[in-house]
Amino acid sequence: MSIGAISILGAGAWGTALAWLWAKDERQIRVWAHDAVRAARMQETRENAEYLGGITLPESVLVTSSLRDCAEADLIVFVTPSVALRDIAVRLRRVIHHPRAVLLSCTKGIEHVTGMRMSQVLHEILPDHKIAVLSGPNLAAEIVQSLPSATVIACDDFNCAATLQRALGSPRFRIYTSQEVASIELGGALKNVFALAAGISDGLCLGDNSKAALVTRSLAELVRLGVAMGGNATAFYGLSGAGDLIVTCYSDHSRNHTVGKRLGRGEQLTQIKASMKTVAEGIPTTRSAWECGRRLDIDTPIIHAVYAVLYENREPTVALEELLRRDQKPESL
Amino acid sequence: MSIGAISILGAGAWGTALAWLWAKDERQIRVWAHDAVRAARMQETRENAEYLGGITLPESVLVTSSLRDCAEADLIVFVTPSVALRDIAVRLRRVIHHPRAVLLSCTKGIEHVTGMRMSQVLHEILPDHKIAVLSGPNLAAEIVQSLPSATVIACDDFNCAATLQRALGSPRFRIYTSQEVASIELGGALKNVFALAAGISDGLCLGDNSKAALVTRSLAELVRLGVAMGGNATAFYGLSGAGDLIVTCYSDHSRNHTVGKRLGRGEQLTQIKASMKTVAEGIPTTRSAWECGRRLDIDTPIIHAVYAVLYENREPTVALEELLRRDQKPESL
Numbered sequence: 001m002s003i004g005a006i007s008i009l010g011a012g013a014w015g016t017a018l019a020w021l022w023a024k025d026e027r028q029i030r031v032w033a034h035d036a037v038r039a040a041r042m043q044e045t046r047e048n049a050e051y052l053g054g055i056t057l058p059e060s061v062l063v064t065s066s067l068r069d070c071a072e073a074d075l076i077v078f079v080t081p082s083v084a085l086r087d088i089a090v091r092l093r094r095v096i097h098h099p100r101a102v103l104l105s106c107t108k109g110i111e112h113v114t115g116m117r118m119s120q121v122l123h124e125i126l127p128d129h130k131i132a133v134l135s136g137p138n139l140a141a142e143i144v145q146s147l148p149s150a151t152v153i154a155c156d157d158f159n160c161a162a163t164l165q166r167a168l169g170s171p172r173f174r175i176y177t178s179q180e181v182a183s184i185e186l187g188g189a190l191k192n193v194f195a196l197a198a199g200i201s202d203g204l205c206l207g208d209n210s211k212a213a214l215v216t217r218s219l220a221e222l223v224r225l226g227v228a229m230g231g232n233a234t235a236f237y238g239l240s241g242a243g244d245l246i247v248t249c250y251s252d253h254s255r256n257h258t259v260g261k262r263l264g265r266g267e268q269l270t271q272i273k274a275s276m277k278t279v280a281e282g283i284p285t286t287r288s289a290w291e292c293g294r295r296l297d298i299d300t301p302i303i304h305a306v307y308a309v310l311y312e313n314r315e316p317t318v319a320l321e322e323l324l325r326r327d328q329k330p331e332s333l
Numbered sequence: 334m335s336i337g338a339i340s341i342l343g344a345g346a347w348g349t350a351l352a353w354l355w356a357k358d359e360r361q362i363r364v365w366a367h368d369a370v371r372a373a374r375m376q377e378t379r380e381n382a383e384y385l386g387g388i389t390l391p392e393s394v395l396v397t398s399s400l401r402d403c404a405e406a407d408l409i410v411f412v413t414p415s416v417a418l419r420d421i422a423v424r425l426r427r428v429i430h431h432p433r434a435v436l437l438s439c440t441k442g443i444e445h446v447t448g449m450r451m452s453q454v455l456h457e458i459l460p461d462h463k464i465a466v467l468s469g470p471n472l473a474a475e476i477v478q479s480l481p482s483a484t485v486i487a488c489d490d491f492n493c494a495a496t497l498q499r500a501l502g503s504p505r506f507r508i509y510t511s512q513e514v515a516s517i518e519l520g521g522a523l524k525n526v527f528a529l530a531a532g533i534s535d536g537l538c539l540g541d542n543s544k545a546a547l548v549t550r551s552l553a554e555l556v557r558l559g560v561a562m563g564g565n566a567t568a569f570y571g572l573s574g575a576g577d578l579i580v581t582c583y584s585d586h587s588r589n590h591t592v593g594k595r596l597g598r599g600e601q602l603t604q605i606k607a608s609m610k611t612v613a614e615g616i617p618t619t620r621s622a623w624e625c626g627r628r629l630d631i632d633t634p635i636i637h638a639v640y641a642v643l644y645e646n647r648e649p650t651v652a653l654e655e656l657l658r659r660d661q662k663p664e665s666l
Contacts, residue, residue, distance in 0.1 A: 137546055139540075145540070148542070148546075149542035150542075177663045206481060207481070207482070208470075209472050210481045210482055211580075212580035212583070213470055213576055216470070216576035219570060220570065237556075238553070238666050239549050242552055247542060247544075247545035324504070330509060331571050331572065333570050333571050
C-alpha cells in the first residue's frame with residue numbers, strides 16, 4: 001500500500017490546513033468544496049480567505065466542486081461537517097474508482113439518532129475500503145504557522161496506520177498510531193461538548209480552579225460514556241481525548257469554546273449561530289451524546305447541563321450552579 | 334472524632350487562604366509563621382500583605398511563631414515548603430499534646446534523596462497520629478475571592494476522610510474523599526515539574542497544540558512514574574493529578590508555570606529565584622522526581638528535560654527540541 005494522490009473532502013479551515021500540510025514533494029492533492037463558487041475562487045486565488053487566511057495553496061493542489069475529480073485518489077480524507085458526512089459518502093460511492101483507496105475520517109462528531117461514529121457511517125456505505133481516523137489537539141490556525149503539533153491515526157489494521165503515519169507525518173506534525181479506533185474517534189467528538197461547558201464557565205467568570213475541576217470531571221465523564229459506547233478507557237487519556245479536550249477547552253482558537261463563552265456571557269444561541277460561518281460541532285454532538293447517554297443509562301451531568309442550555313433554554317448560570325450543587329462524596333473516576 | 338480547633342503550620346499564600354476559609358463559626362484557628370516578625374505583623378494587621386493581599390483574617394485567627402501555641406489543636410495542617418516539613422514535624426513532636434490530633438498535609442513535594450511523600454515523612458516522625466492529605470486545583474488567589482473550587486482529601490481511614498470533608502468543606506470549596514493517599518499526594522507533587530515544562534513551552538511560544546500535547550504526555554508520564562512510586566493509575570486522572578496538572582499548566586496565578594515561562598524566555602534560574610519571595614516547589618521536586626525515575630528505571634523524558642534545564646544548564650529550546658524529536662510511534666499510555 002502506498003499513498004500517492006490524496007483527495008480531501010471539505011474546504012473549511014481544517015481541510016485547507018491539511019491540503020497545505022500534505023502538499024509537498026509534488027504530491028497531487030485535490031480539495032473538494034461543496035460550493036462551486038467558493039471552489040472556483042479558491043482554485044483561482046490559491047487562498048481560503050473565508051476560513052483560513054494567510055496561506056497560499058501550492059499549484060499541486062486542485063480545488064474542485066466535483067466529487068468525480070476526487071474519486072481516483074489512494075487516500076480520501078473526510079473533513080466535512082459531521083451532519084453532511086453520510087450524504088457525501090453516498091455521493092462518493094457512485095463515482096469512486098480505486099477499490100483499494102483508504103478512507104481517513106478527520107470529522108469529529110456522532111450521528112444524530114443512530115449514535116454512530118463517523119467511521120461506522122463510512123463503513124456502512126463503503127464496506128470494502130480500509131478506514132482510518134485522525135484526531136488530536138490540532139488547531140488549524142497553528143498548523144499553518146508550522147508550530148509543532150502531534151496527532152493520532154487509528155486503524156484496526158496496524159500496517160495501514162503505520163503507512164499513513166509515514167506518508168502524512170513530519171517533524172512539525174508528529175503522528176502516533178493506534179488501533180483503538182472507537183476511543184480515538186469518540187475522544188475527538190465528545191470533547192466538543194465539554195468545550196462548550198468550559199466556555200460557559202469562562203463566560204460566567206468562574207475562575208481557573210473551577211474550570212480545571214470542570215475539565216477534570218469532563219474527562220471522567222468522557223471516559224465513562226466513551227467506554228459504554230465501545231471505547232477503551234486508557235486510550236481516552238491520550239492525545240485524542242485528554243489532549244484534544246484540553247486544547248479545545250483552553251485555546252482562544254477553539255470555535256466550541258468560543259460558543260460556550262458567548263452563551264455564558266448571556267448571548268442567545270440563535271444569535272451566536274447566525275454570526276458564525278460554520279457550525280460548531282459541539283452543538284449537534286451535544287444532542288447525540290445526550291441521546292447516547294440516556295440510551296446506555298450512563299450518568300452524564302455535564303453533557304446534560306450543556307444540553308439543557310442549548311436545547312431547553314436553561315440559563316447557563318442555573319445549569320452550572322446545578323452541577324456545583326451536586327453532593328460532596330468520594331471521588332469517582 | 335470531631336474537628337474543633339485547627340492549627341495551620343505555614344503562613345504563605347495557601348496557609349493564609351486556608352485559615353481565612355476555615356475560620357467560620359468562631360472556630361479557633363492558629364497559624365504558625367516561621368518568622369517571628371512576620372507573625373507579629375500579621376497578628377497585628379490581620380493581613381498577609383506579602384503573600385496574599387486583599388483579605389482580612391477574622392479575630393478568631395491567632396498568628397504566632399511559637400509551635401507550642403499550635404500544639405493543642407484537633408487538626409494540625411502542614412502548609413510549609415516541602416524542604417522544611419521534616420524539621421518542623423520534629424519540632425512539633427516535642428510539644429504536641431493531643432494524642433488524637435489528626436495531621437493534614439497540604440504540602441506538595443517529594444523529599445530529596447529519600448524519595449518520600451510528605452505523609453510518609455510525617456508518619457515516620459509522628460507514627461501514632463492519623464494522617465490525611467489534601468490536594469487539588471486550588472489556587473489560593475481564587476479561593477479567597479470565593480470562586481468555586483473542588484479538592485480531594487485522602488486518608489487510609491475512610492471515616493477520618495469523611496469527618497474532614499464535613500468539617501472543612503463548603504459549597505464554594507467542595508471536598509471529595511479518597512483512600513488513595515499515594516496517588517493524591519504524588520499527583521499534587523509531580524504536577525509542578527510538568528508545569529515548569531508547560532511554562533517553558535509558553536515562554537518559547539510553541540503554541541496551544543504543542544502545549545496540549547506536552548500536557549497530555551505529562552499526564553501519561555505522571556501516571557507511569559506515580560504508579561511505580563506506589564500510586565493507583567485511575568486516581569491520577571482525578572482532581573489531584575489531571576485537575577491540578579491542568580490548572581497549574583494553564584493559570585497565570587501558578588508560580589511554577591511562571592518560572593517555566595521565564596526560563597523559556599531566556600532568563601537564568603538564579604535570577605528568577607532571586608526575584609521570588611518563595612521557592613517554586615517544582616524546582617526541588619524536579620530533582621526528587623528525576624532521582625525516583627532513575628532509581629525505579631522509568632522512562633521520564635519530560636522530567637528529564639526539565640531537570641536538564643534546571644540543573645545542567647541545558648538551553649530550554651534545546652531541551653524541548655529533544656522532546657519533539659522523539660520517534661513517531663504507537664501512542665503509549
